[in-house]
Amino acid sequence: MDQEQLTEKSLELLKTLISIPSFSSEEDKTADAIEDWFKAFNIPFQRHINNVYAVNKYFDESKPTLLLNSHHDTVKPNSAYTKDPFHPHIEDGKLYGLGSNDAGGALVSLIAAFTYFYARKNPSHNILMVASMEEESAGANSLRGLLPKLPKIDVAIVGEPTLLDLAIAEKGLIVFDAVVKGTPSHAAHPNLNNAIYNSIEVLEWFKNYKFDKVSDALGEVKLTVTQINAGSQHNVVPAQVDLVIDVRVTDKYTNAEIAEILKREAPCELKERSLRLNSSSIAKDHPLVKSGVALGRKTYGSPTLSDQAALQCQSLKLGPGDSTRSHSADEFIYVQEIEDGIDLYIKILEKFL
Known part of the structure; x- marks a missing residue:
């Protein structure tokens, strides 16, 4: 089948995928639709839960093996939708529908x-196509859980909306729970060890802290306090203030290194929730x-997470669509982008092959 016919079939597949609700862990029907594609082209496939x-x-x-990967799960549509999120339709060159941009367009393009x-003789690399589940929830059955069942992967293209530019690095993520302690007391009595007041200095420390190494592709490690919680009633000074810290890690550090540095230097107790969402990169050469x-595409560093975080090999994030449209109301992708x-x-x- 020629490229033009494949493109036409890909749009049909994307419309089918949009029409089927496929929230994380509930992708069985979209997995069936992807199976139907492989059956139609007489391509043997395997399925593990909803990974095809x-x-x-x-x-x-x-x-060596090249992985082509994108996901077919979606987030739930937000309340600002004005169009039916499960009604795929084209207006002014835009294909509307939940998951059209993130990451249906990339998925069907990679499958195409x-x-x-598929039948190319003597390629330099094997090709492994994975349409994965639970990417949006980073679930246990996502690409991470599937990897032990797959052949060894040497390099990967992960399909996400990048405006068809080459994301040669992607930030990792660590979430920390922090505790600022103090002395609990009645508000009417003097207390020089008020946990809420103690948290001011801690918040300033996090606000001003800088990691030494700066990535060419991703810039600085970004550290942000995103949640704060303390106190139960107006006349009680609490024993502690709980903070949540979001850290976006560059390719200059492993997650383990970041955790070791912060736990050593931060002026409060810190505990990481997970170290598994590491940064990703691929050499510029x-x-x-x-x-x-050579085809005119730009390179950049991506601040958003994807299934790349599960991979140990070099990986490139690349796909049609625009990341700023992801998880937005009335999500769409341009037909031309696909x-x-x-x-x-x-x-x-x-x-490459």
Whole structure:
């Protein structure tokens, strides 16, 4: 099938996916629709829960493997929607519907590119296509949980809306729970160890703290206090103030290094919730990046998380659509963006494979 026909079929698949509610952990019907694509093209596939995956026809264990991955789960539509989120329709060149931009456009474009190269003889890399579940919730059954069942992956393209520019690095995430302690007391009595007053100095410390290393692609590690909670009633000085700290980690640090530094230096007790959402990157001189740059695409560092955080190999985030539309009301993707996405994936892979 030629590229034009694949593009037409991809739009049909995306419309089908939009029409089916597929919130994280509830993607069984969209998984069925993706299975139908592979069946229609006589491509053998496997399924684990709601993850659907396939390898190229001439898979060779002696060769390195390229992963093509995007997700088919969505967040729930917000209350500001004016259009039916499950009614895919095109207006003024825009395909509307929940998940159209994040990440349906990238998903169907990658599936189309995989199908285009499925029967390619003697490629330099094997190709592994994974349509994954639970990306939005970073669930246990997402790509992270699927990895032990997959062949060894050497490099990856993760499909997310990037305006078809090359996100060569992605920030990781650590969430910390912090405790600022004090002496509980009646508000009528003197108390020089008020936990709420003590938190002022702690908040200032977090506001002003800078990590030494700055990433070329991602800039500084970003540290933000996002929640604060204390007190039960007006006449009781509480024993502690609870804070939540959101830390966006660059490729200059591992999550473990960030946790070790902050726990050593912060003027309060800190406990990380998880260290598994590491930053991701790919070398600027990697053939995938050079292939994309040669086609006129820009490189940048992405502040948003994706399934890249599950991968240990070098990975590139790339796809049609615009990240600022993700999780917005009346989500859409331009039809032209999908056409351009399929074309770019194919051209990059032509050079790479």
